[in-house]
Amino acid sequence: MDQTYSITRHVCPRNCYSTCSILGYTKNGHLQKVxxxxxxxxxxxxxxxxxxxxxxNVYHPDRLKYPMRQYPRGSGQWQRISWTEAIDIIAGKIIELNHRYESNLSLALNKYSGNMGILHHAMEGFFNGLGKTSRAVGNPCWSPGMDAVYYDYGEHQTSDMQDILHSETIILWGINPVWTSIHSLNYIYEALRRGAKVITIDPVYTETAKKSDTYIQIKPGSDGALATAIAKYILEHDLFDREFIDQYTVGWEELRDYIDQLSMEEALNQCGQTIEAIQFLAERLAKHRPVYIWMGFGMQRHRNGGQNIRAINALAAMTGNIGRQGSGAQFGQRATWKFTYHILNPFPDDKRNKAGVRPLDINDFANDLQKQQDPPVKFLWITCRNLLTQSANVEELKKALQTLELIVTVEHFMTETTQYSDLVLPATTQFEEWDIVASYWHHWISINQPAIEPYYESKSELEIARLLSKKLNEYKDHFSAFPTDMEDEQFIEQEFTDEFYQALHIKDWRELLNGPRRVDVQKTAWGTMEFKTPSGKIELFSKQALDNQLSPFGMGLMENGSNPLFPYILLLNHEPFRINSQFQNLTSFKKISREPCIYLHPLLAKEKGIQRYSMMKVVSEKGEITIRANFSTDLNQQTLVIFPNHPLVNKLISFTAADMGKVMTSGKGNALNDLHVNITKLC
Amino acid sequence: MAKKLGFLVNIERCIGCHACEISCKSFYQLEPNMRRRRVQELPEDVVGTPVRAFVSTACNHCDDPACKKACPVGAYTKREDGIVVHNQDLCIGCQMCGKACPYSVPMFNPVKKKMDKCSMCYDRLDVGQLPICVEKCPLEAIQIVDYNEVQPANAVSEIPTFADTSITHPTTHFILHKPGKQSRRF
Known part of the structure; x- marks a missing residue:
């Protein structure tokens, strides 16, 4: 029956572990199924x-069809305009601001991970082509962990998931793949069938914990303390892998002396676990190898977040669980992202010297936006993100946006962010455009070809960048260096090198139209035991970390801080049917997914007199929200959970710098999970 | 001997991701509100703490289908292999089947003004393909079993929240979830 459809290749560009390849089935110009x-x-x-x-999603009744202008901003009075008008307004403002300030620094771009396709770097390329501009830099997701992995191993690798079939022990440490990475579960189940034991360590008794042989509950953010307690037990009982340590690590003596001085009692107190649990984990790590550890992203969104990851890395190293088939401390990888990124660098010779960015911290965007006065930011381009629902300091952000003269948002739908925009440009989906997408977890690269014509007047970001560049150059020769005469396919072509083709075992990127390809990287991360650290070994003592005013030790007891006024921790955990603010508006998900609410333990609720499904108040240092209460015995009595797509949660969040992130992502992470709150019943 | 095909749902493997439900919807291009399979949570207090589990069910292709008895126009047939088939061409949309089914399986399609339910993808089975939900479950948690041939180990026909099976004798069976060890601190 499939003969009647035309079949096209696509890839899901969302910020997710799986980065799935998709087949689109089109009939009479209409996408019928995937x-x-x-x-x-x-x-x-x-x-x-x-x-x-x-x-x-593609044919959602609310999908944007035309460029829209809101005048005045925030009024809700939207008017359909033509692309010509939209581009004229934007180009006119850019030229005007350039004349006023004699630079392009008043132009700012805030882009994040809504679409991770390589051609979705078009707007960054466009801004780079204007010379020096302002730019949101940093990363709200994984920056502390990226730095930690860099200090320990020098680069970012993951093992093929098949590797897990050789594991004897699997530790899912702060990761809930049942909700966030379903494709990995089959590998884990197969490993279980072959006799592996699965242990989940998490502050929440997650769906993954429910599928595990053992569940260890810890206090939020105390992952480093737990690792340290295990390490101390391993030292005391001589369970470490001396041979591995001698051959592949540096700093063992220093780390050992340091751990010796630490108190086991204090470590247990910090992580909230028993010596029996520590013994169990230590013995699994030392006697039931290989041990595959998968570290989630939540534990590094703490003030000590990078240190948490370093501690687990060190634990894996001292037990010889790195680089051997079925072992490893997995976090995320960049090894397959072998693109040239030419799309980012359209500088002609005369602009090259003037290029660069004035950084605005993506995690402290509201404050950084207001700080810049020479010249102030007057123009903001928002793309691949819903800024107003996924930012800290949201009230300050709203205030800061008032001082801007033009805000342009590229979107599929009207969102909280478009309410604060002057212009909204309708974007194509991955069924209407070319792209190439890699994964930060597995090693496959997929192509995305158009299946259908762009929905109504929607355009790809690449096309928008070209249009704008062309218009600006009509106003003023050589104003924009972003290429206006290159086709989409040429943009793809220039992202590949011979080396990349070799790693993919293809000769031309068009061969990806026959199916996704695996990049030929090591099947087991660090299988060759070559590390790109200064010492060429795993650094249990990192001079680089010390130089950056951090603890040089891969481990330690870092008290995460508590506040008697706000005695509870509110965790922002991802849910299975949405990715942050994406997929919010799908009818079928509204059926299967619960109303947004906050989860707390029924005993805590009883103590506070809060009824199930009643409204309750949550207060942080930043603000206060009223939200529906739901009960969950998956939590302990000091921890609450809310999903980060909740429209109110930003009111509670400010920017609390995590320890790391500066080296790999140009900005420290936000300690989103160090959200201390208090709760009361509404009345 | 005739077959007795039925679903075997492995709750131990199911993670509640709803891929079965939505892949079926996508394949058959069902209207936004329609679905032929649904995933429901078995709450802790039903299963017994601390286990919480999900159960995916579609039409139970009963031995004694109430829908077939209730249909005034003979739109339902039970094939030799046990699959209960609903013929939409004959259906007049009276919704009697939906009311008769103890599992509320047949759904009214407000656009077509007809009833709609899971056919166990019999047209796919007839040409040697698996039903969509079976093929697309990422965890291989749904199987088709000929219950006249095999009685899978650990399979049960009754689970909490499931209607009394003595009414229509559904063919669906389940493998229950086993709890792990916990070190929890309060």
Whole structure:
């Protein structure tokens, strides 16, 4: 029956572990259905519920069809305008600001991970082509962990998931793949069938914990303390791998002396666990190898977040669980992202010297936006993100946006962010454009080709960048260096090198149209035991960290701080049917997914007189919200959970710098999970 | 001997991701409100703490289908292999089947003004393909079993929240979830 459809290759560009290849089935110019692509060696033709629902995303009744102008901003009075008008307004403002300030620094771009395709770097390329501009830099997701992995190993690798089939012990440390990485579960189940034991360590008794042999509950952010307690036990009982340590690590003596001085009692107190649990974990790590540890992103969104990751890395190293088949401390990888990134660098010779960015911290964007006065930011381009629902200091942000003269948002739908925009430009989806997407977890690269014409007047970001560049150069010769005469396919072509083709075992990127390809990287991370650290070994003592005013030790007891006024921790944990603010508006998900609410332990609720499903107050140092209460015995009595797509949660959040992030992502992470709150019943 | 095909749902493997439900919806291009399979949570207090589990069910292709008895126009047939088939061409949209089914399986399609339910993808089975939900479950948690041939180990026909099976004798069976060890601190 499939003969009647034309079938095209796509890839889900969302910020997710799986980065699935998708097949689109089109009939009479209409996308009819989607399925997974069997040629993808990791996702194997299987999608998640979000993926199968893309038809309802593409043809959603609320999808934007035309460029829209809101005048005045925030009034809700929207007017359809033509692309010519939209581009004229934007180009006119850019030229005007350039004349006023004699630079382009008043122009700012805030882009994040809404679409991770390589051609979605078009707006960054466009801004780079204007010379020096202002730019949101940094990363709200994984920056502390990226630095930690860099200090320890020098670069970022993951093992192929098949590697886990050789593991005897699997530790899912602060990761909930049942909700956030469903394709990995099959590998874990197969490892279980072959006799591996699965241990989940998490402050929340997650769906993954429910599928595990053992669940260890710890206090939020105390992962480093738990690792240190295990390390101390390992030292005291001579369970470390002396041979591995001698051969592949530096700083063992220093770290050992340091751990010796630390108190086991204090470590247990910090992580909230028993010596029996510590003994169990230590023995699994030392006697039931190889041990595969998967570290989630939540534990590094703490003030000591990078240190938490370093501690687990060190624990894996001292037990010889790195670089051997079935072992490893997995976090995320960049090894397959071998693109040239030429799309980012359209500088002609005369602009090259003037290029660069004036950084605005993406995690402290509201404050940084207001701080810049020479010249002030007057123009903001928002793309691949819903800034108003996914930012800290949201009230300050709203205030800061008032001082801007033009705000342009590229979107599929009207969002909280478009309410604060002057212009909204309708974007194409991955079924209407070319792109190439890699994964930060597995090692497959997929192509995205158009299946259907752009929905109404929507355009790809690349096309928008070209249009704008062309218009600006009409105003003023050589104003914009972003190429206006290159086709989409040429942009793809220039991202590949011979070395990249070799790693993909293809000769031309068009071969990706026959199916996704695996990049030929090591199947086991650090399998060759070559580390790109200054010492060429795993650094249990890192001079680089010390030089950056951090603890040189891969481990330690860092008290995460408590506040008697705000005695509870509110965790922002991802849920399975949405990715942050994406997929919020799909009818079928509204059916299967609960109303946004806050989860707390029923005994805590009883103590506070809060009824189930009643409204309750949550107060942080930053602000106060009223929210529906729901009960969960998955939590302890000091911890609450809210999903980060909740429209109110930003009111509670400010920017609390994590310890790391500066080296790899140009800005420290936000300690989002150090959110101390108090709760009361509404009345 | 005739077959007795039925679903075997492995709650131990199911993670509640709803891929079965939505892949079926996508394949059959069902309207936004329609679905032929649904995933429900079995709450802790039903299963017994601390286990919480999900159960995915579609039509139970009963031995004694109430829908077939209730249909005034003979739109339902039970095939030799046990699959209960609903013929939409004959259906007049009276919704009697939906009311008769103890599991509320047949759904009214407000656009077509007809009832709609899971056919166990019999047209796919007939040509040697698996039903969509079976093929697309990322965890291989749904299987088709000929219950006249095999009685899978640990399979049970009754689970909490499931209607009394003595009414229609559904063919769906389940493998229950086993709890792990916990070190929890309060």
């Amino acid at each position: 399925t997974g692509d069997h040629k993808h060696g990791y996702t194997k033709g299987l999608l998640c519920a979000k993926g199968y629902n893309y038809i309802n």
